[in-house]
Amino acid sequence: xxxxxxxxAKTKREVLLARAFLAAVAEPPAPALAGFVARHGPxxxxxxxxxxxxxxxxxxxxxxxxxxVSAEQLLDATEVAGAxxxxxxxxxxxxxxxxxxxxxxxxxxxxxxEPIALWVRGRAxxxxxxxxAVAVVGARAASGYGEHVSAEFGHGLAQAGFTVVxxxxxxxxxxxxxxxxxxxxxxxxxxxxxxDVDYPAGHGRxxxxxxxxxxxxSEYPPGTSxxxxxxxxxxxxxxxxxxxxxxxxxxxxxGAGNTANTADSLGRPVLAVPGPITxxxxxxxxxxxxxxxxxxxxxxxxxxxxxxxxxxxxxVETVGxxxxxxGLKPHAQRLHDSLRGMEGASxxxxxxxxxxxxxxxxxxxxxxxxxxxxxxxxxxxxxxx
Amino acid sequence: xxxxxxxxAKTKREVLLARAFLAAVAEPPAPALAGFVARHGPxxxxxxxxxxxxxxxxxxxxxxxxxxVSAEQLLDATEVAGAxxxxxxxxxxxxxxxxxxxxxxxxxxxxxxEPIALWVRGRAxxxxxxxxAVAVVGARAASGYGEHVSAEFGHGLAQAGFTVVxxxxxxxxxxxxxxxxxxxxxxxxxxxxxxDVDYPAGHGRxxxxxxxxxxxxSEYPPGTSxxxxxxxxxxxxxxxxxxxxxxxxxxxxxGAGNTANTADSLGRPVLAVPGPITxxxxxxxxxxxxxxxxxxxxxxxxxxxxxxxxxxxxxVETVGxxxxxxGLKPHAQRLHDSLRGMEGASxxxxxxxxxxxxxxxxxxxxxxxxxxxxxxxxxxxxxxx
Numbered sequence: 001x002x003x004x005x006x007x008x009a010k011t012k013r014e015v016l017l018a019r020a021f022l023a024a025v026a027e028p029p030a031p032a033l034a035g036f037v038a039r040h041g042p043x044x045x046x047x048x049x050x051x052x053x054x055x056x057x058x059x060x061x062x063x064x065x066x067x068x069v070s071a072e073q074l075l076d077a078t079e080v081a082g083a084x085x086x087x088x089x090x091x092x093x094x095x096x097x098x099x100x101x102x103x104x105x106x107x108x109x110x111x112x113x114e115p116i117a118l119w120v121r122g123r124a125x126x127x128x129x130x131x132x133a134v135a136v137v138g139a140r141a142a143s144g145y146g147e148h149v150s151a152e153f154g155h156g157l158a159q160a161g162f163t164v165v166x167x168x169x170x171x172x173x174x175x176x177x178x179x180x181x182x183x184x185x186x187x188x189x190x191x192x193x194x195x196d197v198d199y200p201a202g203h204g205r206x207x208x209x210x211x212x213x214x215x216x217x218s219e220y221p222p223g224t225s226x227x228x229x230x231x232x233x234x235x236x237x238x239x240x241x242x243x244x245x246x247x248x249x250x251x252x253x254x255g256a257g258n259t260a261n262t263a264d265s266l267g268r269p270v271l272a273v274p275g276p277i278t279x280x281x282x283x284x285x286x287x288x289x290x291x292x293x294x295x296x297x298x299x300x301x302x303x304x305x306x307x308x309x310x311x312x313x314x315x316v317e318t319v320g321x322x323x324x325x326x327g328l329k330p331h332a333q334r335l336h337d338s339l340r341g342m343e344g345a346s347x348x349x350x351x352x353x354x355x356x357x358x359x360x361x362x363x364x365x366x367x368x369x370x371x372x373x374x375x376x377x378x379x380x381x382x383x384x385x
Numbered sequence: 386x387x388x389x390x391x392x393x394a395k396t397k398r399e400v401l402l403a404r405a406f407l408a409a410v411a412e413p414p415a416p417a418l419a420g421f422v423a424r425h426g427p428x429x430x431x432x433x434x435x436x437x438x439x440x441x442x443x444x445x446x447x448x449x450x451x452x453x454v455s456a457e458q459l460l461d462a463t464e465v466a467g468a469x470x471x472x473x474x475x476x477x478x479x480x481x482x483x484x485x486x487x488x489x490x491x492x493x494x495x496x497x498x499e500p501i502a503l504w505v506r507g508r509a510x511x512x513x514x515x516x517x518a519v520a521v522v523g524a525r526a527a528s529g530y531g532e533h534v535s536a537e538f539g540h541g542l543a544q545a546g547f548t549v550v551x552x553x554x555x556x557x558x559x560x561x562x563x564x565x566x567x568x569x570x571x572x573x574x575x576x577x578x579x580x581d582v583d584y585p586a587g588h589g590r591x592x593x594x595x596x597x598x599x600x601x602x603s604e605y606p607p608g609t610s611x612x613x614x615x616x617x618x619x620x621x622x623x624x625x626x627x628x629x630x631x632x633x634x635x636x637x638x639x640g641a642g643n644t645a646n647t648a649d650s651l652g653r654p655v656l657a658v659p660g661p662i663t664x665x666x667x668x669x670x671x672x673x674x675x676x677x678x679x680x681x682x683x684x685x686x687x688x689x690x691x692x693x694x695x696x697x698x699x700x701v702e703t704v705g706x707x708x709x710x711x712g713l714k715p716h717a718q719r720l721h722d723s724l725r726g727m728e729g730a731s732x733x734x735x736x737x738x739x740x741x742x743x744x745x746x747x748x749x750x751x752x753x754x755x756x757x758x759x760x761x762x763x764x765x766x767x768x769x770x
Contacts, residue, residue: 027719027740064736064743145661227722227739229715274659274671276530277683286659286683289674296681298662298671334412337612351449354612355412358449 004090017071018042019087019117020078024069024221025049025062028233031110032057038102042087042116074221081196081222083121092120094130097241100266112236112262115219121195122188122215124163129186129214133163134307135242135263137235137256138172138249143281146249149273150175151182153246156300158185162307163214165190165241167234168207170200172248172256177210187214190237192230194222232258239263243307246271247294250284257284260294269306270294325373331356335364336373336383344379389475403427404472404502405463406456409606410434410447413618416495417442423487427472427501459606466581466607468506477505479515482626485651497621497647500604506580507573507600509548514571514599518548519692520627520648522620522641523557523634528666531634534658535560536567538631541685543570547692548599550575550626552619553592555585557633557641562595572599575622577615579607617643624648628692631656632679635669642669645679654691655679710758716741720749721758721768729764 004012019042026033036058037045048054049062078085086092101114120126134157136150154164154176164180166173168189180187189210191199195218198204207216219237220230235258239245245263247270250256260270272294275282288294297303325333338354339345345353351361365381368374375384389397404427411418421443422430433439434447463470471477486499505511519542523531539549539561549565551558553574565572574595576584580603583589592601604622605615620643624630630648632655635641645655657679660667673679682688710718723739724730730738736746750766753759760769 030740060742061740064740064746068737145663149662225726227719227726229719229722273662274667274674274681275661277534277658277660278530282659283683286681289659289681290683290687296659296671296674298668298675302675334612334614337614341610341612352453355415355446355449357445360445361449 007089014043015087015089016075016085018046020074020085020221021046021069021071023085023115023117023219024071024074025065026116027061028115028219028230029105029111029113029236030061030116031105031113033061034102034105034113034116037116038114077222078119081119081121081194083119083195083222086118086120086126088117092126093118094127094241097130097133098237101236101240104266109265111233112240112266115237117219119195119218119220119222120215122211122217123213124186124188124215126188126215126217129163129188130165130241131163132161133165133188133242134303135165135238135245135259135268136172136176136248137166137238137245137259138176138247139251139254139256139281139284140169140171140173141251141281142171142175142249143275143279145275145279146172146281147175150248151179153248153273153300153303154179154187155183155185157303158183158187160300160304161185162243162304163188165238167191167231167238167255168200168203168210168216169255170202174203174206176248177206181209181213185213188241189214189216190234190241191216191218191226192220192234193226194218194220194224196222197225199226231255235259236262239268240266242268244269244271244303246273246297246303247285247288248273249275249279249281250288251280252283252287254284257288260288264293271297271303271306273297328373331360332364332368332373335361336368339368339374339381339383343382344377345382346380350381392474399428400472400474401460401470402456403431404474405459405470405606406431406454407434408470408500408502408604409454409456409459410450411501412446413500413604414490414496414498414621415446415501416490416498418446419487419490419498419501422501423499462607463504466504466506466579468504468580468607471503471505471511473502477511478503479512479626482515482518483622486621486625489651494650497625497651500622502604504580504603504605504607505600507596507602508598509571509573509600511573511600511602514548514573515550515626516548517546518550518573518627519688520550520623520630520644520653521557521561521633522551522623522630522644523561523632524636524639524641524666524669525554525556525558526636526666527556527560527634528660528664530660530664531557531666532560535633536564538633538658538685538688539564539572540568540570542688543568543572545685545689546570547628547689548573550623552576552616552623552640553585553588553595553601554640555587559588559591561633562591566594566598570598573626574599574601575619575626576601576603576611577605577619578611579603579605579609581607582610584611616640620644621647624653625651627653629654629656629688631658631682631688632670632673633658634660634664634666635673636665637668637672639669642673645673649678656682656688656691658682713758716745717749717753717758720746721753724753724759724766724768728767729762730767731765735766 158180
């Protein structure tokens with residue numbers, strides 16, 4: 001693709017108009033249109049559509065709206081919404097995040113076709129923001145536990161330098177964004193409606209804060225209302241944007257489960273946070289771990305480990321606490337156990353109690369005394385307190 | 386081995402005396418002694434020890450106590466304790482549970498050597514009780530959540546016909562026993578002290594109830610006090626007795642983790658119950674799942690599935706709830722989403738909203754009306770409520 005910075009203003013404008021038209025004319029995902037655009041470029045595809053000369057599968061995707069869409073009006077509305085249109089020709093386009101969507105479309109997963117263009121509201125450069133990102137998703141009707149964990153993960157991942165990607169919904173999504181914001185980090189929200197639509201209604205302030213420290217992104221033109229199926233369609237952008245998808249809480253059947261499946265089919269690790277088995281909010285997470293679709297994670301460190309290049313150091317198992325007697329050999333520990341259970345015992349009594357040969361007990365006792373585990377008195381041997 | 390029922394009373398008495406002596410003279414596990422007994426039988430081994438003619442590794446295991454142990458006194462004390470001595474020659478010996486311990490000793494795991502004999506207090510026949518058993522173990526300092534889950538699992542497994550095996554400790558163990566008792570099922574407690582010792586002190590009543598509906602079992606002679614290392618040694622009997630070991634709650638470093646590792650090395654499935662990642666009581670369970678040592682389980686059905694013969698039916702994933710619109714094809718669902726977002730819309734408006742060709746929308750609307758998803762009025766199309 002040509003270097004965006006070197007293109008003249010007129011050419012840029014032509015590309016933007018063409019992409020705006022194409023993004024608005026078909027309901028995403030539009031696999032036939034996306035493939036046609038990938039092969040011929042946006043301007044030629046617009047021409048073909050307007051002359052009714054595009055292939056039938058493309059025409060079926062654009063037929064309903066092609067009379068109504070005005071690219072000029074779309075770019076005006078974009079400006080009014082305080083947004084910009086980001087296109088694949090632009091340096092700001094997050095190629096590394098989305099090229100797997102095009103690849104999946106080509107190998108027969110039309111439902112995850114790449115977006116034609118993205119409307120972006122926010123300060124962050126999208127390519128930079130999504131270069132090192134982790135998706136954190138989960139149930140809207142989350143538990144207090146789930147919201148707490150999501151906020152902690154959002155905070156910790158942002159502190160570790162990752163952009164937190166989510167869907168701005170109530171519950172887990174909102175908590176993840178808020179955690180990242182509180183850490184002063186970057187966060188990106190992908191919407192199932194226009195970037196100028198405050199949805200959910202109670203998250204208007206949150207969305208403005210996300211735009212301040214990151215970006216609010218949508219493949220739907222400004223003014224587009226949310227629709228049920230758009231949430232599922234939008235999920236593929238979240239799944240593709242993260243190096244991994246962390247599912248904090250998910251019921252038996254959930255949008256987060258859908259995002260996780262898409263992430264999995266795109267080759268992104270799916271990480272699931274466990275919870276009480278008595279909570280319906282963790283049923284989906286546990287099911288993913290049991291079926292092998294997700295890896296169980298319990299800390300930010302484990303998430304970072306999962307998205308770090310293979311071979312980078314990181315402990316898998318939680319380290320237990322160290323006890324003073326850990327250094328003792330098995331027989332010395334056994335003798336120490338007997339000392340703990342007796343008071344002023346002879347070597348003979350200790351040998352019978354722990355079942356070790358008397359000679360060995362006589363040799364071990366001074367060793368335990370020297371290392372501060374046993375004390376000798378007139379009454380006999382006792383454990384050192 | 387000879388048929389126990391056909392042996393004369395005198396021979397039985399000889400075997401019991403020999404086994405009682407051998408069980409008491411060495412501190413378990415006594416791998417050299419166990420191997421020597423497996424090769425030569427208990428009576429000949431007692432003779433060899435008393436003449437000082439046993440191999441040096443065996444003599445080292447028995448040296449400290451061989452002057453003090455009186456087999457006759459042990460059998461008297463057994464009777465006084467209301468217990469019986471169960472030996473491998475006896476039909477009541479749970480061969481299927483313990484033969485893997487002998488096998489592990491032979492291939493170089495001396496720390497899990499088989500017991501020489503077992504003291505049993507309780508009504509249940511030990512072989513029958515342990516024929517279909519599941520070990521349920523976990524932290525002493527359990528959370529309310531952990532105790533609740535443990536009691537539920539104990540109850541459900543007992544109802545499903547399994548004997549619940551545990552260690553009678555406070556917390557998870559006690560809750561598992563109590564759950565099984567409440568279900569009127571069978572439960573077996575393995576102790577790290579004599580079967581006549583109420584340990585922990587607050588569980589005296591529980592242990593009597595376990596003996597009523599199952600068995601209280603120990604490889605330590607009556608009167609033996611608990612010692613720290615004896616809990617770890619006892620754990621191998623719990624691990625070997627269950628077809629699987631369920632860990633309900635375990636900290637980063639715990640006895641339950643030790644039981645799980647032993648179960649794993651004996652080829653028993655280890656099943657771990659997840660919990661909140663904010664609880665230190667679940668750190669061990671989560672670590673086992675992450676390292677692949679344990680399978681995550683969230684219900685009694687999943688435990689039963691894990692211990693059932695391969696090929697028996699059982700769903701792995703929790704089934705989600707079914708929605709009315711599940712039967713609709715993708716485009717019909719998309720149109721239905723648009724109907725939900727509009728009120729009294731024309732086919733044309735609906736086509737533009739959902740991005741489907743007008744002809745297709747016109748064909749789908751009557752279908753949705755017939756199946757009760759859409760209604761037509763003077764104002765246009767709306768969703769059926």
